[in-house]
Amino acid sequence: MDEFQEILQDFLVEAFELVEKLDEDLVELESNPEDLELLNGIFRVAHTVKGASSFLNFDVLTHLTHHMEDVLNRARHGELTITPDVMDVILESVDLMKALLEKIRDTSSDDGIDVSACVARLDKITGGSGEVETPAAAAPAQEEEVVEEEPQQEETADDEDEIDYENMSPEEVEAEIERLLQQRQEEDRKRREAKIAAGEKVPQMPKEGDDSKEEEPKEEEKKEEPKKAAPAPTPKPAASSAGSSTKKDDAKAAAPARKAPAQVEQTIRVDVKRLDHLMNLIGELVLAKNRLIKINDDVEERYEGEEFLEELNQVVSIVSLVTTDLQIAVMKTRMLPIGKVFNKFPRMIRDLSRELNKKIELVISGEETELDKSIVEEIGDPLVHIIRNSCDHGIEPPEERIAKGKPEVGTISLKAYNEGNQIVIQIDDDGKGLDPEMLKRKSLEKGIITEKEADSMSDKEAYALIFKPGFSTAAQVTNVSGRGVGMDVVKTNIEKLNGIIDIDSEVGKGTSIKLKIPLTLAIIQALLVGVQEEHYAIPLASVLETVRISKDEIYTVEGKNVMRLRDDVLSLVHIGDIFEVERILDASEHAYVVVLGLGTSKLGLIVDTLVGQEEIVIKSLGDYLKGIEGIAGATIRGDGGVTLIVDVVALMDIAKNVKASSISEEQNGAANKEKTKPSDYVIMIVDDSKTDRTIMRKALEPMGVTLVEAGDGQEALNILKSGDYNFDAMLIDIEMPRMDGYTLASEIKKYNRYKNLPLIAVTSRTSKSDRMRGVESGMVEYITKPYSADYLASVVQRNVNFKSEFL
């Protein structure tokens, strides 16, 4: 059984690869019906799948592919010309084949899909004439998951080949077939002569016309050689198509060696799980690197000018460089060309244009642009919706286009390119464009926006309306679009990838939609922001800009904070309001606004500080904490602490419901309890010298106050923050290890509740500049050592309003 499973797996991988190529080849074949090389390739796919499936006892699949093979075989021998109608049937059977393969993949059996109708139509084609009954309903296009394929240029249907065979009499068809046969034989002969002239050995030309379909594959291959490039107008396409068919030959064990250009890529198939694991390890390494850099900075500060620093610096920079390179290298292994997604669109456009009776040409460029695998998988659906939308609503019917003086054939261009750390996918059409007024009117009718909103809306904002759920500009719902779901899906999916959507349009000229997507998801650049004592990371891809504003630039409109940003009004929300941050620190006069852009919307996020840009590794919060609104995950920072990553999508949603908090925060009513005895007064002594602490203690003990000691600034701050005591005053030495007195004082003054806490410097530094620094950092008194015990006591009493009755 295991062996069978293994064979089955191999079969499925191979079959999906082959079928993926089929669509593309078939569409190309329609425009070049005489390209035998292509036809042979397609035939081989059907043949391979048939062979393997009969071996594996998939009867339905064998049955279907057998009949496909018949049709293709006839076409290959020139007994049948590929018309659009024949192509419809072949494409339908390919769709069925895909459906069957998927069924086999999911259930290991091919039961339950009815192929008889399709087989009947295939048989009808094989029955001699090129006439086919058109299927009543076109098979629904399979939204195929991309397994593996190669980027390939495509061509859309060429009008000259669309000779209407349906209206021909049988004689005419015969004549046409005869003509084509002769044409091909003629070309074959020329080709052979050319080869002989070139001194190549040419295998025996096989007999024409009577090749039976039971022919051994080996023999087929042999005669393929001369036929291969026969109908090709120039030798060049022969080379390229041979290259593209190498894959199929590889897949087919019996394929003989052929003169394919020696450009076989050296590849290994690797389980994605292994790559994911590698990526995780790299993530750990990046974190360690960040940490190393931080430690290096600390060491640098501390041992300035020491010799070993130079060496340490070198090592750290090498490690950081190599880590970055390594990360890029591993990221590259996960990259796939976006052509994998683009490749299904020629077929889609072909089907759509026939269905909608429009003439549409698809121009693809930049398909070699690479993206992370996970993104490639996510990007397919949104693109399908956008392109369907362009076909249905964008491109006008041919008559209308001619009337407007546009070329009859509409063009949709699909383009991908890199822009910094992002990839841009641009979809342009030369259709009727978006009319902002019409969009607003429609949205008003459907109640998606209010009249007020409509009035204040810019054109760009109006374009963004097409992404609202329930919005559709199509006058009627068609098979293709108009249900108002698709574009909403686009927005959701792109936002999930932290992408941005940008729409530009001109009425009558066309529409251009740009999707900007970050290159990878696992390791991202982030902007670290601070609010009070907390830090948050915002994906840099969503940050448009940052601005420093003063508090009076913030206006309140209908209970929401807004500000003017150049010509726009930007709604604002404080990050503290969203994440329930306790306001313990004093808010300064200035704030920073991080302008977030996502999809088509913008939001200003008010933060206290900007910490900087850092490369972060996204880690999940795990099952226990998943689904917290506004948090996308967490990352580990250089100092080993955890920083939460902001989910910009959710944040924008939350922001709508957050009421503006009064920016002027309520004054913290410090719990000033009535002092009833001397020990209610609590005073902290901060000095690194035990002797000095004891001297101060001796001086103050007679008062009966409670005394708490700390050995340095850091310790003092921790005691203060722990909230165990409610201090009335602090005596602070200036020179201390870890954190000196000035730093301690300015740290303490950051807290609202300690704003009025008297800080008394007790120091041997006497210079004027020292005193100045003391005042600047918030000290109220400056006692120089040595001092008398009485003096110290009196200064403390004065500052804590010591009640005279306790004396």
Add this chain to the structure above:
Amino acid sequence: MSDKLKDIISKQSEQQDSVVEHLDDVVQLVGFIIGDEEYAVPILSIQEIIKPFTWTRVPQVPPYVLGVFNLRGAVIPLIDLRLKFGLPPKKQSEDTRFIVMRHGNDVAGFVIDRLTMAIRIKKENIGPAPDTVIGDDTIIEGVGKQADKIITILKVDKLLKRDF
């Protein structure tokens, strides 16, 4: 394979079986104090016990979820069992520990007031939870009786399950 080898192997596996049997009778627990009560969890569900360090607050969670912390590169939630059990908050002291528990893929750190000791207790000395707290929702696995006291044994899977 020679018969001798077979003999040795079968003997070994017998020995292992007997060890397992022996272990089956006795449950090893780790005891800890929250408030005034002593609780315990099976020793095998404990990944490690660490001294407290800093954590990062997470918004929009109940107060007993203190936040997340970094355990050698993994981001792990931190839950204060005092608050979870409805006791008033208490400042962390010298004795405070984080117990990191694991059940399947779920991992979380729990703040406890103080560790007591590793306890070996016979299965027959473990009684069911009191009738009043029996039900699907209870986090009490059973009550372990010892010479001088009783210990509440907690269900680790329930502790690790999100209930908000």
